[in-house]
Amino acid sequence: MSGSTVGVGVIGCGTVGAALCQLVAEHGDTIAARSGITLEIVRVAVSDVSRRRPVTFAEGVLTDDADALVSDSDVEVVVEVMGGIEPARRLIRAALEAGKPVVTANKEVLANAGAELVEAAAKSRVDLLYEAAVAGAIPLIRPLRESLAGDRLLRVMGIVNGTTNFILTRMGESGQSFDEALADAQSLGYAERDPSADVDGVDAAAKAAIIASVAFGVQVVASDVYREGITHVTGEDIAMAARLGYVVKLLAIVEAVGERPAEPGEPNLGPPGPGEVAVRVHPAMVPVDHPLASVRDSFNAVFVEGAAAGELMFYGRGAGGRPTASAVLGDLVDAAVNLHQGTSAGPAGLARARIRPIDELSSQYYLTIDVVDRPGVLEKVAGATARHGVSILKMEQVGLGDEARLVLVTHTAAERDVQATIADLRLLDEVDRVGTLLRVVGSG
């Protein structure tokens, strides 16, 4: 491989963009020695050219015209680290259509317009790489796509949001309330002033859609993802989970669930196709001896189950300027080498996924029910669960003044039956409130 210079255009110069420019300056020589490619950042598009930045650029590099950057003939590879859906979608698409490989760290645009972009890349036969979009510095997309290319993936479960993992770790280990832990996360810079994208699971759901697309080779979008956040999880739930041998984690779970069996009377779904996938984000109880249970603070980890590879886990920093920039740079080297060799990692166009709704999944469940403390209550509650075929593994009563709280853990049951049980419970005079529902995963 002879030495060659590749011109890079970077859209966005926030934390990640600035860190990327610094890494290229620091490690450019090593990269050139190993890959034969010298990366030259020729244009950086920002919204305000006059703002002070931690990196200085040569005259003419900074521009406020991202469209011009994309069409600039000196720009051979485009890095998009501005975030958001528009104008990122338009710019990435324009670059791909102009035959320029794109590296992005933008989960929103991938989870909402990923299929369109993947198709544009395939049509132009150029790379669209996004290792940094899902779990920051953790190599995940490349292992899923390449190392496990000869395996059949069964399930991927990830702690992919550092903010919520930090909050849940604090609630579990220091006994902080949700609000206290959130305030700490904000003061440490882990959480935004408006934390809803994190605590409501929106960020994790976007990542789940991307993971599902890569793991199963189908098109999954953010709105396909069943989503619950962590705001309803209480300190008591976490303490009770610990007593039962579990930790509570916000998980993004993508599963190959095969063909849905036809219900009686339902039309036959036709010949077996590529199978369905279930994609969901919710707080879950994970057994303490599961590898995901020991992932603490703002760390991320993704647990992968392959038919042949068995259980794998990838752990590391899911956010932060330099960690994320290091993943972007790995992709950038790859894209530049492929461009130079005239090849591409060649993502194929993806068929739309067939999504199995959460209703049709099964799990063990943890459920709290606040009841009036009088004889016969247990019988009523047990009757409601039995009526829907939900079988109880464990039941405990915790006193609360003249009220009582029942804590149930079920055997594996259908989500639909558990939801029907909860609806019935709400109608009982003896039940004041149905509290937290948590799904148990990763056991057995």
Next chain:
Amino acid sequence: MSGSTVGVGVIGCGTVGAALCQLVAEHGDTIAARSGITLEIVRVAVSDVSRRRPVTFAEGVLTDDADALVSDSDVEVVVEVMGGIEPARRLIRAALEAGKPVVTANKEVLANAGAELVEAAAKSRVDLLYEAAVAGAIPLIRPLRESLAGDRLLRVMGIVNGTTNFILTRMGESGQSFDEALADAQSLGYAERDPSADVDGVDAAAKAAIIASVAFGVQVVASDVYREGITHVTGEDIAMAARLGYVVKLLAIVEAVGERPAEPGEPNLGPPGPGEVAVRVHPAMVPVDHPLASVRDSFNAVFVEGAAAGELMFYGRGAGGRPTASAVLGDLVDAAVNLHQGTSAGPAGLARARIRPIDELSSQYYLTIDVVDRPGVLEKVAGATARHGVSILKMEQVGLGDEARLVLVTHTAAERDVQATIADLRLLDEVDRVGTLLRVVGSG
């Protein structure tokens, strides 16, 4: 990418080879749909063609002539899963020189003749891929080489031998002795009848050499690796480590240690070069809250520290037919796609590493000393450590009849000084025996 068939020759059909053939049969269609490449296993070389195997082959596929397989014009890619140094080295080399990409799972040949093979691959501009050689199913080599291409790696620490991890887990959790745990490992098929390659750290040292070569882009061979096994680690050491907040793990550690400062009077080493690397395998005390501490039983994990990426960990099955075969197959797809596109991952020729000997490293140490239980002993021991500038963080005395055992944990000290201290301690009348020396890693 248009559909294309690639002829594969497999050398060796033991557990991994047979599992590979099965995986290709099971997932060949999916691989073809995703990559455009149909893998066809056209030749399989074995030592005894008549032996019964779990896979059946078409007439003419099985052969006992591996040399003929390599030169067969139908074989476009060679997979070597026979193990051992010869004739594997000769066969791999012949394949590479004939312009055929090679995928291997063979750590011995890579750790002993890796540089020669890497050079032959570079000269022929074909792939030499070996993801399965280091940690079975765990994607490690590809992430190190590609995802972290833009980062500077500081250190890699791995639990890369499942047998010893199983034994140490049993000794720590079930209170089994080394011999009992080894016997269980043997009866479960984790350990060979002759366990020395595992328990003496030979297997881990070969993997350490390969990891160091990939992580730092230099040539490191098995004999460069400082090596201690686990046979001298006792149940008492593990119990004491637990009381102090540590678990004992056999670690393969590769570190970039920069330039060695010139000693007074020593000739100047010249201008700063690419720096030195330290490569070692020994039992180590790991803090319980370190991610490596929770890697139990026969699982493997590799902990990576990058300047930008921060801390990463890769976890999974380090051995077993199907897990290892899944890694081989990932490489095989990669090699076949590259061959079809006329490119290669292009490993460059490697310069010989400059190895920093263990003498010149520093660490915290755990040391047990059996002493006569009489006044003045502590003073003598403390005197010996002080004389060599080794400072004690913690000292505890454990009674043993009319003897006593001292357990020391030092502050960070130079290996050379600790070894000199031990030599002095051995000369003291009050010291009956200097017991286990364990290095503490991963704290602070």
